[in-house]
Amino acid sequence: MKNINKNTVLMNLMRGRTFFVLLVLVIFFAAKSPAFLTVSSIISVMRHVALYGILGIGMTYVIITGGIDLSVGSVVGLTGMIAGGLIFQGLTILPLGITIYFNVPTIVVISLALGAIIGLINGFIITKFDVAPFIATLGMMNVARGLAMLRSNGATYQNIAGYEELGNTGFHKIGGSLGIIPNVVLIFAAIALIASVILKFTPLGWHIFSVGGNANASRLSGVKVQKVTTLVYMFSGVCAAVVGLITSAQLTAANPSSGDGWEMNAISAVVLGGTSMSGGVGTIGGTIIGAFVIGVINDGMIMIGVSEFWQKVIKGIIIVLAVIIDQFQAKLHARMALMQQSQEMNA
Amino acid sequence: MQRRCRRRKKRRQLPPESAEESATEGTEEALKGGGSNIIYVITASFATPMFETEANAVKETAEALGYEVKQVSHDDDLTVQAEVIDTAIADGAAGIVLDNAGAEGSVAAVQKARDAGIPTVIIDRELASDGVAIAQLVSNNYQGAQAVAEIFVEAMGEKGKYAELLGKETETACTVRSQGFHDVIDQYDELEMVAQETANWEQTTAYEKMGTILQANPDITGVVCGNDPMALGAAAACKEAGIKAVIISVDGSNEARDAILAGEMTATAMQEASIMASKAVNIIDKYLKEGATGYDDEKVLIDCTAITADNADKLNNFVLSE
Numbered sequence: 001m002k003n004i005n006k007n008t009v010l011m012n013l014m015r016g017r018t019f020f021v022l023l024v025l026v027i028f029f030a031a032k033s034p035a036f037l038t039v040s041s042i043i044s045v046m047r048h049v050a051l052y053g054i055l056g057i058g059m060t061y062v063i064i065t066g067g068i069d070l071s072v073g074s075v076v077g078l079t080g081m082i083a084g085g086l087i088f089q090g091l092t093i094l095p096l097g098i099t100i101y102f103n104v105p106t107i108v109v110i111s112l113a114l115g116a117i118i119g120l121i122n123g124f125i126i127t128k129f130d131v132a133p134f135i136a137t138l139g140m141m142n143v144a145r146g147l148a149m150l151r152s153n154g155a156t157y158q159n160i161a162g163y164e165e166l167g168n169t170g171f172h173k174i175g176g177s178l179g180i181i182p183n184v185v186l187i188f189a190a191i192a193l194i195a196s197v198i199l200k201f202t203p204l205g206w207h208i209f210s211v212g213g214n215a216n217a218s219r220l221s222g223v224k225v226q227k228v229t230t231l232v233y234m235f236s237g238v239c240a241a242v243v244g245l246i247t248s249a250q251l252t253a254a255n256p257s258s259g260d261g262w263e264m265n266a267i268s269a270v271v272l273g274g275t276s277m278s279g280g281v282g283t284i285g286g287t288i289i290g291a292f293v294i295g296v297i298n299d300g301m302i303m304i305g306v307s308e309f310w311q312k313v314i315k316g317i318i319i320v321l322a323v324i325i326d327q328f329q330a331k332l333h334a335r336m337a338l339m340q341q342s343q344e345m346n347a
Numbered sequence: 348m349q350r351r352c353r354r355r356k357k358r359r360q361l362p363p364e365s366a367e368e369s370a371t372e373g374t375e376e377a378l379k380g381g382g383s384n385i386i387y388v389i390t391a392s393f394a395t396p397m398f399e400t401e402a403n404a405v406k407e408t409a410e411a412l413g414y415e416v417k418q419v420s421h422d423d424d425l426t427v428q429a430e431v432i433d434t435a436i437a438d439g440a441a442g443i444v445l446d447n448a449g450a451e452g453s454v455a456a457v458q459k460a461r462d463a464g465i466p467t468v469i470i471d472r473e474l475a476s477d478g479v480a481i482a483q484l485v486s487n488n489y490q491g492a493q494a495v496a497e498i499f500v501e502a503m504g505e506k507g508k509y510a511e512l513l514g515k516e517t518e519t520a521c522t523v524r525s526q527g528f529h530d531v532i533d534q535y536d537e538l539e540m541v542a543q544e545t546a547n548w549e550q551t552t553a554y555e556k557m558g559t560i561l562q563a564n565p566d567i568t569g570v571v572c573g574n575d576p577m578a579l580g581a582a583a584a585c586k587e588a589g590i591k592a593v594i595i596s597v598d599g600s601n602e603a604r605d606a607i608l609a610g611e612m613t614a615t616a617m618q619e620a621s622i623m624a625s626k627a628v629n630i631i632d633k634y635l636k637e638g639a640t641g642y643d644d645e646k647v648l649i650d651c652t653a654i655t656a657d658n659a660d661k662l663n664n665f666v667l668s669e
Contacts, residue, residue, distance in 0.1 A: 033563055041562040048555060154393025154420075156550060156576065158602045251554050251583050255576070257394045258551040302556055303563035308516070308545040 017325045018272050018289045021318065022296065029300035036303055043180060047250075049295030050188035051243050055266035056273070056287045057195045058239030061232040063270050064199075066212040066279025067126065067133035069233060072240040072266055074144035075118055076259025079111045079244030081148045084157035084254030086110065087168050101166040108174070108245060115241025116234045118144060123230030137233075141263070148256040157254040175250030184246045191239065196284040208232060212279025268315075269294050272322045293318070377638035378466045378481070381439035386414045386631065388624070389431050390446040390471075391423045395548065395576060396600040397620045398446060400665045401470065404624035405444050412632050414441060423515060425452040432456045436463045442631035443467040444624065450475040450519040466634050468627040471618065472520050473646065482630050483646040484623045488520055488597060491616030491651025492527025495595040498614040498655060499532065499569060502593040506537035509569035509593075510560050512577045514548040521573050524597050528571050541567065546577045553580030561588045572596040575603040575615055582611040599654055599665055607659040616651040620665040623649055 029036045055072050062069045090101040102110065118140060125136040162169035176183055199205040207228045210218035219225045243262075248254040271277065272293050273286025297318060301311045388405040390398040402418040409416045417438070421428035428448045435443055436459065443460055445467055447453035454476045457467050461479055469483040503509070511528070514521035532538050542560045546553035553576065561567060561584060570585070570592050572578035578596035585592045596603060599617025606612040630640050654662055661668045 035563045035565075038562070044558050044562045048559075149393065154399055155396060156394065156602065158579070158605070247551060251551060251580065253550060253579070253583070255394065255550050257392065257549060260549075299559045299562075302542075302544055302559045305542060 017329065018274065018286065018293060018322055021272075021322060022289055022293050025293065025296045025300060029296065029304060032304040033300070036300060039180070041303075043182065043185075045295050045299045046185050047182050048299060049291050050182075050184040051247065052262070052265045052269050052294050053188050053288055053291035054184075054191055054239050054243050054246075055262060056269035056291050057191055057284055058236030059263075059266045059270045060273070060275055060282050060284055060287045061195070061199070061208060062133070062236050063267075063275050063277060064208050064212045064279060064282040065229055065232050066215070067229065067232070068137065068267070068277075069119075069122065069236045070134065070137040070263050071118065071122060071140035071144055072236060072243075073259040073262040073264075074141045074148065075115055075237055075240035076244040076247060076262060077256050078118075078144045078148040078151075079114055079241040080248035080254040080258055081151040081157070081256050082114055083107050083111045083171070083245055084160045084248055085151050087160050087162050087171055088157055090166075101163075101168050103168050104162070104170050104173075107168070107171070111245050112238055112241045115237035115239070115244070117237070118240075119234035119237025120230060122237070123226075123233035126233070127226040127229050145256075145260075152256060154256060156256070157248075158252075160248065160252050160254060172249055172252045174245055175247075175252070184250070187242060187246065191242070192284055192288055195235075199284060204228070204231075209280060212281075214280075265294055268319050272319060274326055293322075377634065378461065378464045380441040380635050381436065381463060381465045383439035383441060384413070384415050385417055385435075385438055385440050386442050386444065386628065387417050387419060387431075387435040387438070387440045388444045389419050389421055389428065389435070391448065392420050395574065395598075396602065397471075397575075397598055397618060397665065400620045401444075401446055401624040404621045405628055408625040408628040409632075412628065414628075414632075421448050423448050423518065425449055425456075428453060429456045429459075432460055436460060436465060440465050441635060444627045444631070445469055445480075446471040447474060449517065454479055466631055468630050470623045470627050471620065472518070477645055480645070481634055482627070482640045482642055484626055484630075485646055485648050486520075486618040486620075486623065487648045487650045488523045488618075489527040490648075491597050491618065491653075492524040493531050494651060494653040495597065495614045495616045496528045496531035496571070498653060499528075499571060499593055499595045500535055500538065502613050503538060503569050505535050507568040508539050508541045508564060508566055509571060510542040510544070510557070510564065510567055510581075511540055511571045512544055512546045512553050512557065512573060512581060514545070514573040514577070516545055524573050532571070538569075546572075546580065548574050548576060550576040550580040553577035554583050555580075557581040557584035558587070561585070561590060565590070567592060569593040570595075574598045575600045578603060578612055578615065579606055582606055586611060597651065599651070599662065601662070601664065604654065604659045604662045607654065607656055610656075614653055614655045617654050617662065617665060617667065618651050619649050622666075 035041055086102055086107050090099040092099045122137055122140050125131050126133050160171055162171055207223045210223055211225050211228050215225050247258055269290035270287050272290030275282030297315050386409045388402050390401050393399040406416040419431045421431055425448050450473055453474055457479045460467050466481040469480045471486045473483055473485040474480055541564045544556045546556050570581045572581055575596050575598035578594050579602055582594050594612045595614045597616040599615050603615040634640050
């Protein structure tokens with residue numbers, strides 16, 4: 001009895017483990033750098049967090065189904081280049097010899113559709129040809145990065161302001177802010193809310209969990225496994241496209257190497273948030289906290305002036321530590337369930 | 348805020364002694380080329396305008412001389428570079444123009460090309476060993492960095508806090524440029540470096556990191572950058588934070604020119620990318636035909652030109668018109 005009480009306390013402490021890590025980090029950096037807890041600094045951190053967070057939300061869905069999406073970083077670069085290119089050069093239809101310039105809302109829709117199509121291709125390859133998600137999206141990571149480079153022959157589109165006479169100005173507004181809250185943070189909040197509601201309260205959410213839990217069993221119980229799997233990759237692609245649009249709008253420049261390695265930040269955020277890499281378990285809330293941990297480590301270490309090389313070492317250690325705690329918690333959980341069972345039987 | 352400064356040993360290649368180093372061994376028999384009519388131009392990613400200019404200048408010059416040109420990127424990765432050079436050897440390349448991925452790490456790959464009878468001309472970034480390439484047209488990063496650093500000091504009024512954005516720290520160009528900046532700037536006690544960060548030569552990374560640096564140090568009035576894309580990223584972050592800063596870099600791209608003309612950047616050091624690349628082709632051509640490069644020394648330093656608001660309008664694609 002006593003044992004159970006002790007375990008319950010430990011259990012409750014561990015449930016918020018990542019949040020606890022976040023708290024420790026914030027206190028540490030605030031003590032080291034007086035500028036860390038100012039309003040403008042918090043907003044700056046949140047802007048960075050939002051980028052990893054949006055990628056992480058798409059990635060959470062994918063990882064819950066037991067998959068992985070390595071292509072998101074490249075899709076960030078590609079959508080930026082496509083959007084930037086459409087504003088700068090328009091779309092030339094060669095046989096007709098005409099160039100069409102779209103307005104910004106249309107370009108946004110095209111870019112998001114591009115993200116969805118890339119996700120669709122990922123999902124198609126994974127479900128129809130039975131290719132491991134790691135391999136399929138690794139391939140797409142290279143293809144998308146290559147296409148991004150090809151779009152401008154590697155060059156950066158600078159100053160994508162659009163042309164007044166063509167009516168395609170205003171792209172930079174996507175990267176602007178509402179009052180003091182940057183748009184990217186609002187978009188992050190909106191996507192997080194929608195994704196969380198879908199995952200918790202809709203049949204689709206239940207299907208996503210069941211695909212990751214046991215694909216065969218869910219197929220037998222009537223879940224359209226292939227359709228659900230394809231959908232999550234499409235969602236991840238759209239999330240990456242959103243980030244691609246935002247980063248290029250913030251900078252008013254589109255760079256084909258933008259987003260390089262960001263898939264790893266997204267995966268780290270998801271894992272820190274307690275989503276299991278083997279699928280079936282995970283929450284959007286956890287990923288958000290995970291994204292905050294990554295963002296706070298990144299920005300905090302820059303602000304207190306830790307060298308780049310140590311930044312990498314420390315980030316790596318924190319990620320692995322968090323997962324070790326996660327495993328420990330899972331074991332504890334199983335043991336407690338067992339003890340409760342035996343106690344009930346005794347009674 | 349502690350001051351952090353990762354300084355390194357002075358590189359042996361710095362002027363002026365390098366100019367006097369011994370020339371290629373004349374006794375050795377000249378390389379014949381791999382048999383085909385193809386010149387390989389191998390550079391870092393074309394995402395940096397300078398490398399694109401190099402590749403295109405090689406293409407233009409070599410095609411005019413009747414060669415076929417293959418443009419390849421090694422993405423600043425030594426392994427990729429070794430693989431690309433293997434491909435060039437297998438392809439029987441007549442010659443290789445290489446902007447290498449690392450001074451020490453590239454020696455073996457270039458030696459391999461030499462062993463296969465293919466002459467290599469190094470451009471922009473130097474190679475650590477002599478006698479491996481037939482010629483090295485090295486961009487004088489040290490002189491270029493010093494030249495813009497002088498402009499920086501003057502524009503800062505010899506005092507104030509500044510940040511430095513470094514490229515990939517494993518690369519010689521990053522180290523040498525940083526050294527050039529500091530050898531000038533550190534003479535002024537009232538100029539204080541309050542942050543130093545790696546931004547991987549990249550615009551997006553520089554923008555994100557500069558934003559964070561400005562949070563910790565809102566009183567920064569200058570930014571020293573290892574290349575143009577990072578300077579543009581820093582300029583965007585400063586503009587957003589409403590900070591007017593003196594920003595300098597090394598490269599000399601059209602994008603930096605536009606930023607200088609718009610008043611968002613102060614100066615950049617233009618590397619003679621176009622001239623180095625076309626010279627390299629001429630050297631290979633001459634060498635294949637006559638068995639000599641026509642230069643006394645293997646290593647030739649090509650000086651950079653400082654670009655400021657005064658001459659920026661004359662700059663186009665790494666060429667300064669009269």
